[in-house]
Amino acid sequence: MSGKDEFHDDPFTGAAHMGRRAEWTENREGTGGIVNPPVWRASTILYPTIADMDAANMRQDSTLFYGRKGTPTHWALREAMTSLEPGAAGTMLYPSGVAALAGAILSVARPGDHILLPDSAYDPTSALANGLLARLGIIWEPYDPLIGAEITRLFRPETVLLLLESPGSLTFEVQDVPAMAAAAKAAGVTSLLDNTWAASLHFKGIAHGCDMVMQAITKYVGGHSDLMMGSVSATPGHFERLRATAWALGQCVSADDASLALRGFRTLPTRMARHEASALTIARWLKTHPLVSEVWHPALPDCPGHTIWQRDFSGSAGLFGVMLNRGSRADAAALFDRLKLFGKGFSWGGYESLAVPTSPEKLRRLNPKHPHGLTLRLSIGLENPQDLITDLTQALDHFATATR
Ligand SMILES: Cc1ncc(COP(=O)(O)O)c(C=O)c1O
Secondary structure: OOOOHHHOOOHHHHHHHOOOOHHHHOOOOOOOOOOOOOOOOOOOOOOOOHHHHHHOOOOOOOOOOOHHHOOHHHHHHHHHHHHOOOOOOEEEEEOOHHHHHHHHHHOOOOOOOEEEEEOOOOHHHHHHHHHHHHHOOOEEEEEOOOOHHHHHHHOOOOEEEEEEEOOOOOOOOOOOHHHHHHHHHHOOOEEEEEOOOOOOOOOOOOOOOOOEEEEEOOOOOOOOOOOOOEEEEEOHHHHHHHHHHHHHOOOOOOHHHHHHHHHHHHOHHHHHHHHHHHHHHHHHHHHOOOOEEEEEOOOOOOOOOHHHHHHHOOOOOOEEEEEEOOOOHHHHHHHHOOOOOOEOOOOOOOOOOEEEEEOHHHHOOOOOOOOOOOEEEEEOOOOOHHHHHHHHHHHHHHHHHHOO
């Protein structure tokens, strides 16, 4: 490593420098070198002799062995992602966020085991549990995301995993992660946090007691809506099993995508600061709009778990939910088809703003929140927030007329 390590605690400095080891950038003493780890594409690695080939240790990390084990481009991204979660022993990469969740869960759960998922989990996470995991004989149970330390009541002798997602998808409940991770630890249950919203910038999952932290790199780290990837960072006690499972499942990503993700990583804190400021401006404006009933943004008091966000997070992101005081999903076109700057499409975390209608009540199994108006999710991009407000104003005006 370089002699710059003492600066890497700062998110902006860390983003600029992590994962740029001299041996990955040819930036050796006195040679200059290149700024970015190059794109090392590889399946085959050639050995000078059979003796060298026989000596190659396939179990050793960060050595060239075979493409699936990665190249310096992948190791640079893994090291950069690990730097976002102090206390993590390492990070594995997956071809999507969902693959990362599956890889982390399968590193822990076996047939007959019991796992707990928040009722506000990202829908495909619940679908994974309900489909593949159930088929493998892994029993799953949803829990109230705001249950806090009371989660202990739900632990059974066969419970092996507590999944957390904070804030939750669509309804943005902020969870008491430290209390729940501590309860899990006391019961010998592994905790796994989906930390995609905070991007491991505004909330440090391992430092708050979690054993494993996943992130959909697809969102904020990628940041440009042009790549799919997931990561899981784990404590020393959990990393070996995570890595063995990822290798057993053949999980890997292309060097080109790893390089794109590294490029996104460099500007992550800078973009997040802009996402945060613009989203807050728009969320506060929406709160005063006559058509708006509730704004689910962790930094605003309407949001369930807001005080926990104040206690545990160092900032917020660009994604939040809104409930209007009239209309329903059937009226969505009257609002969404009028938007000019906001794209209509899945995913979030890119530089461009997105809007989607939501139906959280259809996904919740416990205490479904029955909205009294159309609900939506906004991903605020890097545009001028005043332009986004102008766009929302004209679309909401049209919606008001159409639903009068
Ligand atoms: C909270 C959360 N976790 C995980 C994922 C899955 O990521 P990916 O789309 O890369 O599979 C998403 C995607 O929307 C998400 O919103």
